Amino acid sequence: xxxxxxxxxxxxxxxxxxxxxxxRTPHGTVDTPVFMPVGIQATVxxxxxxxxxxxxxxxxxxxxxxxMLRPGSDIVRxxxxxHEFMNWHRPxxxxxxxxxxxxxxxxxxxTEEGALFSSHIxxxxxxxxxxxxxxxxxxxxxxxxxxxxxxxxxxxxxxYIARSQARTTRWLExxxxxxxxxxxxxxxxxxxxxxxRDLREESARxxxxxxxxxxxxxxxxxxxxxxxxxxxLDYAPDLLPYDKPRYVMGIGTPDYILEAVxxxxxxxxxxxxxxxxxxxxxxxxxxxxxxKNAKYERDFGPLDPDCDCYTCRHYSRAYLxxxxxxxxxxxxxxxxxxxxxxxxxxxxxxRKSIEEDCFTEFKRDFYGKYYGSAE
Amino acid sequence: xxxxxxxxxxxxxxxxxxxxxxxRTPHGTVDTPVFMPVGIQATVxxxxxxxxxxxxxxxxxxxxxxxMLRPGSDIVRxxxxxHEFMNWHRPxxxxxxxxxxxxxxxxxxxTEEGALFSSHIxxxxxxxxxxxxxxxxxxxxxxxxxxxxxxxxxxxxxxYIARSQARTTRWLExxxxxxxxxxxxxxxxxxxxxxxRDLREESARxxxxxxxxxxxxxxxxxxxxxxxxxxxLDYAPDLLPYDKPRYVMGIGTPDYILEAVxxxxxxxxxxxxxxxxxxxxxxxxxxxxxxKNAKYERDFGPLDPDCDCYTCRHYSRAYLxxxxxxxxxxxxxxxxxxxxxxxxxxxxxxRKSIEEDCFTEFKRDFYGKYYGSAE
Numbered sequence: 001x002x003x004x005x006x007x008x009x010x011x012x013x014x015x016x017x018x019x020x021x022x023x024r025t026p027h028g029t030v031d032t033p034v035f036m037p038v039g040i041q042a043t044v045x046x047x048x049x050x051x052x053x054x055x056x057x058x059x060x061x062x063x064x065x066x067x068m069l070r071p072g073s074d075i076v077r078x079x080x081x082x083h084e085f086m087n088w089h090r091p092x093x094x095x096x097x098x099x100x101x102x103x104x105x106x107x108x109x110x111t112e113e114g115a116l117f118s119s120h121i122x123x124x125x126x127x128x129x130x131x132x133x134x135x136x137x138x139x140x141x142x143x144x145x146x147x148x149x150x151x152x153x154x155x156x157x158x159x160y161i162a163r164s165q166a167r168t169t170r171w172l173e174x175x176x177x178x179x180x181x182x183x184x185x186x187x188x189x190x191x192x193x194x195x196x197r198d199l200r201e202e203s204a205r206x207x208x209x210x211x212x213x214x215x216x217x218x219x220x221x222x223x224x225x226x227x228x229x230x231x232x233l234d235y236a237p238d239l240l241p242y243d244k245p246r247y248v249m250g251i252g253t254p255d256y257i258l259e260a261v262x263x264x265x266x267x268x269x270x271x272x273x274x275x276x277x278x279x280x281x282x283x284x285x286x287x288x289x290x291x292k293n294a295k296y297e298r299d300f301g302p303l304d305p306d307c308d309c310y311t312c313r314h315y316s317r318a319y320l321x322x323x324x325x326x327x328x329x330x331x332x333x334x335x336x337x338x339x340x341x342x343x344x345x346x347x348x349x350x351r352k353s354i355e356e357d358c359f360t361e362f363k364r365d366f367y368g369k370y371y372g373s374a375e
Numbered sequence: 376x377x378x379x380x381x382x383x384x385x386x387x388x389x390x391x392x393x394x395x396x397x398x399r400t401p402h403g404t405v406d407t408p409v410f411m412p413v414g415i416q417a418t419v420x421x422x423x424x425x426x427x428x429x430x431x432x433x434x435x436x437x438x439x440x441x442x443m444l445r446p447g448s449d450i451v452r453x454x455x456x457x458h459e460f461m462n463w464h465r466p467x468x469x470x471x472x473x474x475x476x477x478x479x480x481x482x483x484x485x486t487e488e489g490a491l492f493s494s495h496i497x498x499x500x501x502x503x504x505x506x507x508x509x510x511x512x513x514x515x516x517x518x519x520x521x522x523x524x525x526x527x528x529x530x531x532x533x534x535y536i537a538r539s540q541a542r543t544t545r546w547l548e549x550x551x552x553x554x555x556x557x558x559x560x561x562x563x564x565x566x567x568x569x570x571x572r573d574l575r576e577e578s579a580r581x582x583x584x585x586x587x588x589x590x591x592x593x594x595x596x597x598x599x600x601x602x603x604x605x606x607x608l609d610y611a612p613d614l615l616p617y618d619k620p621r622y623v624m625g626i627g628t629p630d631y632i633l634e635a636v637x638x639x640x641x642x643x644x645x646x647x648x649x650x651x652x653x654x655x656x657x658x659x660x661x662x663x664x665x666x667k668n669a670k671y672e673r674d675f676g677p678l679d680p681d682c683d684c685y686t687c688r689h690y691s692r693a694y695l696x697x698x699x700x701x702x703x704x705x706x707x708x709x710x711x712x713x714x715x716x717x718x719x720x721x722x723x724x725x726r727k728s729i730e731e732d733c734f735t736e737f738k739r740d741f742y743g744k745y746y747g748s749a750e
Contacts, residue, residue, distance in 0.1 A: 042697065046704040048426075071672070071697040079675055079693055087689045297446070300454050314462045318454055322417065322446040329421040329704055 005144065005186035005213040007245045014357040017237070017264035018350070023245055025091040025143035026184050027083060030058045032245065032266035033350050035257065035343040036093060037274065041066050042076070042086040045274045046332040047340075049088045054310060055337060056344030059143075060088060061269045064097035064136050065128070069119050073139035081141030093144040093269070095249070096133045096190075099151050099222075110150065112167065130174035138180050145179070146216065147172040147207075149190040154224045161194035168192050169206040176210060186213040188247060194219060195228050197235060204239035214245040217265070221250035230259055237264040254283070254346055254370060258363050261350055273339035278332045280324040283342045287370055289317075291335065296321045309341035310334075380519065380561035380588040382620045389732040392612070392639035393725070398620055400466040400518040401559050402458060405433045407620060407641035408725050410632065410718040411468060412649065416441050417451070417461040420649045421707040422715075424463045429685060430712060431719030434518075435463060436644045439472035439511050440503070444494050448514035456516030468519040468644070470624070471508045471565075474526050474597075485525065487542065505549035513555050520554070521591065522547040522582075524565040529599045536569035543567050544581040551585060561588040563622060569594060570603050572610060579614035589620040592640070596625035605634055612639040629658070629721060629745060633738050636725055648714035653707045655699040658717045662745055664692075666710065671696045684716035685709075 006024040013019070021032040037044050037052060038061045044052045052060065062082060067073055079085040082092055101108050101115045108117035114129025130148040137145035149168040152161050172189050179187050189207040193199030207215065217236045220229050237246050245266045251257060252270020260268060273283065282289040284304035291303075299317040311320070311334040323331035346366075353362035381399040388394070396407040412419050412427060413436045419427050427435065437457055442448055454460040457467055476483050476490045483492035489504025505523040512520035524543040527536050547564050554562050564582040568574030582590065592611045595604050612621050620641045626632060627645020635643060648658065657664040659679035666678075674692040686695070686709040698706035721741075728737035 041701045041703055042694070043703050043705040046708070048705075048708065051423075066701075070701055071693070075673060075693060075697075078673060079691060085691070085694055087694075298450060298453060316454060316460070318446070318450060319417070319460055319462075322450075326416045326441075326445055328416055328418050329707065330418040330423075332704065333421070333423065333708075 003183050004181075005245075007214065007243065009243065011355055013354045013359040015360045016262045018261045018354050018359045019264055019266060020351050020354040021245065021266055023091075025059075025186070027089060027091045027143050028058070030091055031351060033257075033261045033347055033354075034058055034267055035252070035347045036061050036267065036269040037340050037343075038063075038269055038271045039086065039088070040271065041070070042082060044336075044340075045278070046329065046336050047274075049086070051310070051333075051337050052088070052340065053090070055341040056348060057090075057340060059091040059093060061093050061095065062086075062140065062142065063100065064094050064133060064140070065100035067094075067140060068097065068128075068132075068136045069121055069126070073136040077139035077141070081139075083141065091144070092140075092142040094137050094140050094142040094146065096146040096148045097128050097136065098133070098149050099249075101128050102151055112170075114148070114171075130171040131178040134175050134178040134180070138185065142185060144186050144188060144214065147175045147187060147189045147212075149192060149218055151219045151222060152192065152194060154194070154219075154222055154228070156194060158194075158196055158199075161192070161196060162199055165192040165194075165199050165203045166206075169203065172207055172210065176212075188212060188214040188216055188245075190216045190218040191236065191240065192218050195224070195232060200232065200236050201239060204236070208239075208241060212244070214247060215240045216247040216249055218249060221248065221256070226255075229256065233260055233263040233265070252343065254343075254366065257343070257346065258350070258366065262359065262363065273343055274332075274336045277335035277339050280331065280335065282335050283339055285342075285369055286372075291317065291320050291324050291331075293321075303335075303338055304342070307338065307341060307345070309338045311338040311341075378558050379556075380620075382589065382618065384618065386730055388729045388734040390735045391637045393636050393729045393734045394639060394641060395726050395729040396620065396641055398466075400434075400561070402464060402466045402518050403433070405466055406726060408632075408636045408722055408729075409433055409642055410627070410722045411436050411642065411644040412715050412718075413438075413644055413646045414461065414463070415646065416445070417457060419711070419715075420653070421704065421711050422649075424461070426685070426708075426712050427463070427715065428465070430716040431723060432465075432715060434466040434468060436468050436470065437461075437515065437517065438475065439469050439508060439515070440475035442469075442515060443472065443503075443507075443511045444496055444501070448511040452514035452516070456514075458516065466519070467515075467517040469512050469515050469517040469521065471521040471523045472503050472511065473508070473524050474624075476503050477526055487545075489523070489546075505546040506553040509550050509553040509555070513560065517560060519561050519563060519589065522550045522562060522564045522587075524567060524593055526594045526597060527567065527569060529569070529594075529597055529603070531569060533569075533571055533574075536567070536571060537574055540567040540569075540574050540578045541581075544578065547582055547585065551587075563587060563589040563591055563620075565591045565593040565624075566611065566615065567593050570599070570607060575607065575611050576614060579611070583614075583616060587619070589622060590615045591622040591624055593624060596623065596631070601630075604631065605638075608635055608638040608640070627718065629718075629741065632718070632721065633725070633741065637734065637738065648718055649707075649711045652710035652714050655706065655710065657710050658714055660717075660744055661747075666692065666695050666699050666706075668696075678710075678713055679717070682713065682716060682720070684713045686713040686716075
């Protein structure tokens with residue numbers, strides 16, 4: 001295994017554990033650290049693939065849970081796979097579907113076999129198991145696929161987390177067995193264990209034995225405090241192999257990204273940049289901007305004077321405010337493009353700072369500007 | 376007057392009154408006959424200007440009524456005009472605002488002065504008069520502006536239409552007086568008169584006296600039958616100068632366009648292509664397609680095999696159906712782009728057929744294909 005993905009650490013920052021790396025996948029190269037935009041239903045919301053690419057995105061995420069229910073992974077397979085179906089020809093990572101299923105609360109039941117759940121679309125009953133997750137992700141044809149895990153709630157007991165974490169390891173073994181295309185789809189394992197160091201150590205030890213092409217630190221972006229998040233990151237990445245990519249799922253704010261990178265994480269994703277865009281919010285180098293604000297009514301300057309994105313090059317805050325107030329789709333289109341560019345540019349700047357051994361200075365300067373003038 | 380726009384008829388079809396013409400405006404040349412996409416609120420819904428341009432659109436429309444209320448024409452003026460505000464650097468035509476105001480029904484009152492109305496946004500009271508319409512359109516800076524007219528309902532009495540038509544002529548005289556930039560914005564007059572030939576003749580005679588750069592045939596796309604529509608077009612365009620562009624407002628279906636072109640009309644616009652796109656409908660060379668239809672679930676061919684648009688080059692019917700069913704904005708984005716390309720391509724084909732003196736054959740062949748296999 002491992003042929004589907006090659007990874008190398010090109011350089012480590014002299015003052016921190018931040019790494020500058022490079023992944024090779026069947027659909028191209030990805031420079032790390034990297035932010036990955038999310039296209040839940042085989043489309044990054046309100047953006048053409050060319051616009052996503054123009055933001056500097058190198059790899060995007062799609063969701064197993066959503067696509068297995070609609071349109072159905074068999075249809076995507078018959079279309080020639082997800083890349084062809086959605087017209088995105090760079091790398092794609094798919095999640096395992098577990099997170100969405102476990103979020104269904106009383107609509108799902110977890111057993112050793114997997115998770116039995118009711119569809120949020122039509123209430124129909126489905127089983128998502130390690131084997132099913134692999135079948136769906138094999139159908140989708142994504143470059144990186146994720147092992148089926150349970151992401152336990154942050155307030156779960158030690159005993160519950162211990163049992164859940166051990167089951168996730170057993171599920172991972174079944175995933176490896178069921179995965180049909182290890183030569184062209186790289187399977188990542190997910191470390192669990194909540195906020196208990198001994199359970200994290202146990203989880204890491206057990207999954208690292210499988211010598212997979214990459215690993216994720218799971219269960220630390222689901223309602224925990226920032227202190228808990230950093231607490232786990234202080235030791236968890238070091239429990240994973242140095243020469244494999246490390247992924248933290250579901251983080252998309254600059255501070256969560258910077259703290260993770262500093263501790264040796266290479267990959268991260270989040271729906272936040274496109275979600276807040278639809279609510280008229282933008283992330284800029286000077287902090288958050290709420291475009292609905294009346295003070296932008298006659299503000300003919302760009303959203304972010306330091307940004308080189310399509311939106312900032314062509315449109316004013318006054319126009320963006322008008323679009324949002326008028327309920328125009330173009331508002332979400334333009335703010336999404338800016339917000340994704342912001343996180344791609346942050347990733348580029350992070351990579352450059354690591355190459356130049358000045359990640360710590362970069363992070364300090366970024367925070368000064370970002371928090372110094374936020375609304 | 377007339378410097379803002381130059382027009383010439385390059386060729387007339389040998390068998391019909393169809394004309395192949397060219398307009399020169401401050402923001403570029405427009406080949407006619409031409410379909411103009413509509414960007415009501417300073418954006419063609421769900422499309423970037425680059426995508427609109429990629430469909431072959433040469434000129435777009437924006438709405439005086441909507442922009443005077445939101446964001447306010449003073450803001451657009453301060454932004455540097457509509458071209459700058461919305462990042463569209465080709466020609467723009469604005470309507471006079473009358474049609475929307477008169478559609479408000481009991482929320483408006485017409486007097487010799489103009490129309491007093493309540494905003495559909497917040498109920499605030501406004502007066503739209505010939506002078507106000509010119510002020511707003513001067514603020515917007517569109518290349519072609521329309522005289523303020525009353526578009527009377529199709530079931531209005533002879534006496535009502537007679538009075539309304541005469542008042543529209545008096546309003547046009549006030550527009551000419553109030554228009555501040557005749558050197559860079561071409562003011563078109565609108566012929567009214569309902570379905571009464573003597574009133575159409577009277578209206579045409581009175582407005583043609585002003586020697587304006589262009590004229591529209593008004594009031595024939597507001598709920599009349601197709602027979603009534605063609606009935607007026609059989610004589611009305613001939614009442615207008617041969618060497619000035621002729622415009623029929625609010626038409627966007629292939630049959631209405633072809634019948635108008637055959638009778639000597641050069642310009643037309645409609646919200647329909649982008650509106651039906653948002654409801655999952657497409658216009659193709661083989662008739663209408665309802666993308667929601669279950670038969671497209673595994674249809675991996677393009678929306679229209681004869682189309683060269685972005686959507687047809689990159690996506691399948693199965694993907695478009697998935698996007699619509701999943702409620703994704705991308706559905707409206709892709710169907711709008713196709714539908715606009717369809718009408719631009721129709722305009723291109725019409726122009727070519729006139730140049731080659733075979734408009735009648737073209738129309739016959741088009742109808743055969745379009746109606747031969749419609750859903």
